[in-house]
Amino acid sequence: MNVSTRTREGVTVVDLEGKITIGRGDVALRDAVNAAIDDGSRAVVLNFAKVKSMDSSGMAELGAAYRRMDDLGGTVALCSVPANVTEILRMTQIITVFDVYPDEDEAVAAMSSG
Amino acid sequence: MNVSTRTREGVTVVDLEGKITIGRGDVALRDAVNAAIDDGSRAVVLNFAKVKSMDSSGMAELGAAYRRMDDLGGTVALCSVPANVTEILRMTQIITVFDVYPDEDEAVAAMSSG
Amino acid sequence: MRKVHLSLASEYDNIDLVDSVTEACLRFAGFDETLTEHMTLAIREAAANAIKHGNRQQPEKIAEVVFEIDDETITVHIRDQGEGFEVEEVPDPLAPENILKGAGRGIFLMRQLMDEVSFAFDGGTHVTMRKERPVAGDQDEAGEEE
Amino acid sequence: MRKVHLSLASEYDNIDLVDSVTEACLRFAGFDETLTEHMTLAIREAAANAIKHGNRQQPEKIAEVVFEIDDETITVHIRDQGEGFEVEEVPDPLAPENILKGAGRGIFLMRQLMDEVSFAFDGGTHVTMRKERPVAGDQDEAGEEE
Ligand SMILES: Nc1ncnc2c1ncn2[C@@H]1O[C@H](COP(=O)(O)OP(=O)(O)O)[C@@H](O)[C@H]1O
Ligand SMILES: Nc1ncnc2c1ncn2[C@@H]1O[C@H](COP(=O)(O)OP(=O)(O)O)[C@@H](O)[C@H]1O
Numbered sequence: 001m002n003v004s005t006r007t008r009e010g011v012t013v014v015d016l017e018g019k020i021t022i023g024r025g026d027v028a029l030r031d032a033v034n035a036a037i038d039d040g041s042r043a044v045v046l047n048f049a050k051v052k053s054m055d056s057s058g059m060a061e062l063g064a065a066y067r068r069m070d071d072l073g074g075t076v077a078l079c080s081v082p083a084n085v086t087e088i089l090r091m092t093q094i095i096t097v098f099d100v101y102p103d104e105d106e107a108v109a110a111m112s113s114g
Numbered sequence: 115m116n117v118s119t120r121t122r123e124g125v126t127v128v129d130l131e132g133k134i135t136i137g138r139g140d141v142a143l144r145d146a147v148n149a150a151i152d153d154g155s156r157a158v159v160l161n162f163a164k165v166k167s168m169d170s171s172g173m174a175e176l177g178a179a180y181r182r183m184d185d186l187g188g189t190v191a192l193c194s195v196p197a198n199v200t201e202i203l204r205m206t207q208i209i210t211v212f213d214v215y216p217d218e219d220e221a222v223a224a225m226s227s228g
Numbered sequence: 229m230r231k232v233h234l235s236l237a238s239e240y241d242n243i244d245l246v247d248s249v250t251e252a253c254l255r256f257a258g259f260d261e262t263l264t265e266h267m268t269l270a271i272r273e274a275a276a277n278a279i280k281h282g283n284r285q286q287p288e289k290i291a292e293v294v295f296e297i298d299d300e301t302i303t304v305h306i307r308d309q310g311e312g313f314e315v316e317e318v319p320d321p322l323a324p325e326n327i328l329k330g331a332g333r334g335i336f337l338m339r340q341l342m343d344e345v346s347f348a349f350d351g352g353t354h355v356t357m358r359k360e361r362p363v364a365g366d367q368d369e370a371g372e373e374e
Numbered sequence: 375m376r377k378v379h380l381s382l383a384s385e386y387d388n389i390d391l392v393d394s395v396t397e398a399c400l401r402f403a404g405f406d407e408t409l410t411e412h413m414t415l416a417i418r419e420a421a422a423n424a425i426k427h428g429n430r431q432q433p434e435k436i437a438e439v440v441f442e443i444d445d446e447t448i449t450v451h452i453r454d455q456g457e458g459f460e461v462e463e464v465p466d467p468l469a470p471e472n473i474l475k476g477a478g479r480g481i482f483l484m485r486q487l488m489d490e491v492s493f494a495f496d497g498g499t500h501v502t503m504r505k506e507r508p509v510a511g512d513q514d515e516a517g518e519e520e
Contacts, residue, residue: 022276023240053265055272056337060330067328084265091340092333093322136422137386167411169418170483174476181474198411205486206479207468229436230388232395233379242376245443248398249378256391290375297391 001025003032009112012041013104017050020058029058033065033076042074045107049080059094066097075099079107115139117146123226126155127218131164134172143172147179147190156188159221163194173208180211189213193221230297235290236275238283238308246275246293253295257302258362267359270341273334274306274355282308282353297361304357312349376443381436382421384429384454392421392439399441403448404508413505416487419480420452420501428454428499443507450503458495 001018014032019025029046036044044065054062069076079101081089089095101107115132128146133139143160150158158179168176183190193215195203203209215221232253236242250271254264275293283289294305321332338345344358378399382388396417400410421439429435440451467478484491490504 021272022243022280053269055269055276056330056333057276059333063328063330084262088269088337092336093327094333097327135418136389136426167415169415169422170476170479171422173479177474177476198408202415202483206482207473208479211473229381229383229433230391231379231381232391233377233381235375235377235379237375245376245378245399245402248402249395252394252398253391256394287375 001028003028005032005036007041008104008108010043011108011111012036012039012044013047013108014044015047015050019053019055020051020061021053021055022057025054026057026061029061030064033068037069037072037074042069042072043111044069044074044076045101045104045111046076046078047080047104047107048078048082048085049104051082051085054085054088056092059089059092063094063097075111077101077107077111079104115142117142119146119150121155122218122222124157125222125225126150126153126158127161127222128158129161129164133167133169134165134175135167135169136171139168140171140175143175144178147175147182151183151186151188156183156186157225158183158188158190159215159218159225160190160192161194161218161221162192162196162199163218165196165199168199168202170206173203173206177208177211189225191215191221191225193218230295232295232297234293236279236292237287238279238285238289238291239287240276240279240285242291243272243275243279247272249293250295253297253302257297259359260362263359263362266341270338270345270357271304271306273337274304274357277334278306278308278310278353278355281313282310284310300361302359302361306355306357307352309352312353315347376441378441378443380439382425382438383433384425384431384435384437385433386422386425386431388437389418389421389425393418395439396441399443399448403443405505406508409505409508412487416484416491416503417450417452419483420450420503423480424452424454424456424499424501427459428456430456446507448505448507452501452503453498455498458499461493 001024004015006013020029033044066076077099080103081100115138118129120127134143147158180190191213194217195214232249234246234249247268250268251264254267275291278291279285283291289309292307296303318335319326319332321336342357342359346356348354378395380392380395393414396414397410400413421437424437425431429437435455438453442449464481465472465478467482488503488505492502494500
């Protein structure tokens with residue numbers, strides 16, 4: 001799991017790569033979102049393009065990230081989610097709470113104007 | 115392991131694909147060479163381009179094929195052997211008894227004129 | 229008879245070994261990529277629970293994963309040395325108030341992704357999962373491709 | 375502690391499962407592609423001998439392959455239920471009269487491809503092989519890639 005963070009038009013883009021799973025990937029996701037919040041960001045896009053897989057711990061962190069940002073009046077959205085990951089996120093229905101964009105450009109456009 | 119046999123300019127070309135290993139691949143190699151011999155061929159090129167791996171049973175069949183053909187005054191040669199397979203064949207030195215051609219065209223040219 | 233038995237110290241990093249060995253067993257058994265991914269997730273969830281909830285990450289406690297690959301079925305056992313739990317009390321992860329929380333999602337995924345999942349308690353939690361193998365014609369090929 | 379224990383009916387097709395699980399263990403342990411291929415061949419040779427020479431392909435006889443993955447070393451045990459043999463009497467496969475023959479090549483490859491190979495006899499043949507793992511920095515990454 002590799003995580004890196006960029007800013008585009010006031011939107012924080014977090015690139016996730018690999019497995020968002022218990023012990024490492026979930027922690028990396030949490031740390032990245034927390035760092036963005038601490039930096040004052042209230043609009044975070046998680047770019048899933050290179051995510052290979054996700055387990056329930058990764059999903060729990062996804063939910064926690066959403067809630068933490070929501071409490072602050074901000075937004076966490078997802079983009080470029082591969083079909084296999086979408087399937088799992090649909091199964092547990094956690095995907096229903098997020099805005100999900102087909103690609104990063106659309107996500108940034110929607111969130112920077114919003 | 116898949117094996118198929120063609121003829122080019124009087125030379126029998128055996129295309130080997132997959133694992134030449136105990137129980138299946140080795141038997142397929144033996145059957146192909148024996149079928150060529152039974153068909154009257156005395157010049158066989160084993161095209162290794164798609165061989166993934168080989169074990170000692172595969173090498174034993176390679177040696178047996180060579181000997182059987184040699185007893186009949188014919189030739190078995192190898193072509194297009196991938197680097198990883200060459201390494202193993204060198205380790206056991208069995209490669210030293212064979213004519214080894216970089217590609218099939220060279221093998222067929224050499225053996226049809228010979 | 230084909231049995232693959234993993235015995236692992238209760239450390240999260242070892243779940244990567246569970247993943248890899250699971251994929252090896254499932255490809256041998258002829259499962260396609262999607263089924264392999266789904267079943268690997270189900271097995272990972274049970275192994276993670278064994279390490280986290282059962283053995284509480286105490287590395288001297290052992291988590292076990294056993295694959296039994298019969299001609300028709302693959303059976304997977306996941307065992308820990310923990311105190312067990314009440315399966316009936318696990319919350320429903322699809323209840324609206326739980327969608328954003330963690331609890332219950334692992335067991336829910338196991339049930340979604342496998343044909344059969346059962347829980348027993350004998351000196352620890354013992355999860356048993358079953359899935360039918362794809363029909364025989366495909367199996368041999370996939371086994372051989374490996 | 376990380377142990378992966380295969381118990382297999384003595385059928386050649388099961389060697390594909392040995393290959394797959396070996397690759398899974400070696401990738402987890404951080405070996406690169408070339409080393410993985412070499413070690414997989416060494417282990418396959420020992421497993422094939424257990425099934426062929428040891429258990430004579432009697433499917434009710436069990437061949438076992440055990441991987442012990444320590445932080446520094448991987449140790450592999452291959453066991454059968456056969457009558458054993460005299461290692462000293464195995465012919466030298468590199469002797470000119472043997473180059474085209476079969477005998478001795480499997481054991482020769484094991485010795486070439488592993489750091490250490492030893493043979494013991496206790497109700498069957500027990501081959502033990504060892505190889506040092508690549509340095510720690512690489513391991514974690516490779517384990518995680520899986
Ligand atoms: N092996 C186990 N040992 C003890 N408790 C367990 C075990 N597996 C599951 N549990 C309990 O069941 C609950 C639900 O598990 P699960 O559905 O995997 O979700 P999560 O692990 O995210 O909480 C856990 O929170 C835990 O209390
Ligand atoms: N597990 C075993 N049980 C009994 N005999 C064995 C075993 N392994 C090896 N041998 C004996 O050692 C010989 C050499 O083995 P090997 O080098 O693998 O070559 P090959 O299997 O091609 O003969 C075998 O022919 C067999 O007689």
